[in-house]
Amino acid sequence: MTLPPDSRYISHAIMDAVLDPIFVLRHDEAISDCNQAACILLARPKLDILDQAARRLFSGWPDGVAAALDFPDAETEIERPVNGRRRVYRVSVVSGRRGDDDQNWKILMFNDITGERELSEELSVLNASLELKVGERTESLRQEIELRKAAELDLLDINREMATTQKELLLTLSGVVESRSRETANHVTRVAELCRLLGKSLGLSGEAIETLVAAAPMHDVGKIAVPDAILSKPGPLTAEERSTMQLHTETGYRILHSSERPLLRAAAVIAREHHERWDGQGYPNGLAGEAISLNGRIVAICDVFDALINARVYKPAWPSDRVVEQLRQDRGTAFDPQLIDHFLENITVALIINERYQ
Ligand SMILES: [Fe+2]
Ligand SMILES: [Fe+2]
Known part of the structure; x- marks a missing residue:
């Protein structure tokens, strides 16, 4: 006879399948659980993370993480160098209350948006250079049109004078x-x-x-x-x-x-x-x-x-x-x-x- 997997096992399996780091915080903000991506993020084994105070774990991180923990629900973006390369994370905090013992809990999630951010930065650089080029081209076209208009007016004067001279x-x-x-x-x-x-x-x-x-x-x-x-x-x-x-x-x-x-x-x-x-x-x-x-x-x-x-x-x-x-x-x-x-x-x-x- 096979026993159905308990809900704790299922929630772990789901959490580990998620590529974004997730930390579950107890009411005293100590870490009660985390997924594999969280271990990779902190480069520490799970045993070293569990029961640690969240604010201490992230003390070397930008202030945005601690600031997000001050609120029951929060979202912010932080930048941090990882292996000499800049990474950008969207940090989210959600909180709730457990039904069995009426204790507060919080979930702290990190969403790596480096690629998205780099793409939008590249796009805005590209846009700026495009706008510059369009501006330059527009200006040179405007100058060209003015030159042509002036030349046409000159030509018109010359033609008019030639026609008058011819008639005379x-x-x-x-x-x-x-x-x-x-x-x-x-x-x-x-x-x-x-x-x-x-x-x-x-x-x-x-x-x-x-x-x-x-x-x-x-x-x-x-x-x-x-x-x-x-x-x-x-x-x-x-x-x-x-x-x-x-x-x-x-x-x-x-x-x-x-x-x-x-x-x-x-x-x-x-x-x-x-x-x-x-x-x-x-x-x-x-x-x-x-x-x-x-x-x-x-x-x-x-x-x-x-x-x-x-x-x-x-x-x-x-x-x-x-x-x-x-x-x-x-x-x-x-x-x-x-x-x-x-x-x-x-x-x-x-x-x-x-x-x-x-
Ligand atoms: Fe005649
Ligand atoms: Fe005649």
């Missing part, structure tokens, strides 16, 4: 050509403003309109190569003189096309195409319909309108109704029909522009 240069050059040619004063300015009117009516983008308006005054720049005798001849031109005059389209294109600037490139196309006709009967290349660029088709209308409505050395100014009649007649032959419709819709404003820039 174009207008000055157009003026020089105008003064040599048989055009009336302010012809190029009026053509530019009429182009703006037609561009807006067609719903072109602001940028496209600005390019058109800045480039349009250059349409006759090629006339710089046409001899004065032909340019300022009051009467009609001979066939040969007319061919020389017509060369101004290709000459203008060659002068302007040598630049990389988009504005001058646009001006080059206008210079070449402003005498092309919708029906393909124009010059220099006999392009027809939409093979002629939109800018070329717009300038063609504005250029002819201005030539008709104003006096030239070879003709008087036409009255507005005759000009309108002529433009209607040229709808779909000389000019893009849709563009002529837009232009005629805005004829009142076109006439105001003509008056304003005399």
Whole structure:
């Protein structure tokens, strides 16, 4: 017959299985029991520990142990070197009262939290270095963004100045050509403003309109190569003189096309195409319909309108109704029909522009 193991044996077995040191204290704080881990902690055999006063046993330990024993329930953390290495323990005290003899007892437990503590310390060191790195990177990014912003602003200023210079240069050059040619004063300015009117009516983008308006005054720049005798001849031109005059389209294109600037490139196309006709009967290349660029088709209308409505050395100014009649007649032959419709819709404003820039 086997006897059931008594409760004292079971509680010892459980205590020894626990890896954390446990001391059981009587009411007078002498040790009444402890587990194997407790013996290892104090490096003493169990017989040397039993019946010893707890406070004496831990007299060489940090004050936290004795302080915890002053309370019925307490928890604290202490550090202690073991074999030259720092160990960290969570010390807990719990107390109770025995039912059989009404005596107080306490349990003193040590929980080795060195690994946990080291891990959290490593983590906080890592966090601090990460925060430092993030801070440094953020600062350098901020500086980089500021530098870029400043550079972009500089570039914007330079671009703006270049664009202004380019437009002024174009207008000055157009003026020089105008003064040599048989055009009336302010012809190029009026053509530019009429182009703006037609561009807006067609719903072109602001940028496209600005390019058109800045480039349009250059349409006759090629006339710089046409001899004065032909340019300022009051009467009609001979066939040969007319061919020389017509060369101004290709000459203008060659002068302007040598630049990389988009504005001058646009001006080059206008210079070449402003005498092309919708029906393909124009010059220099006999392009027809939409093979002629939109800018070329717009300038063609504005250029002819201005030539008709104003006096030239070879003709008087036409009255507005005759000009309108002529433009209607040229709808779909000389000019893009849709563009002529837009232009005629805005004829009142076109006439105001003509008056304003005399
Ligand atoms: Fe021309
Ligand atoms: Fe012109």
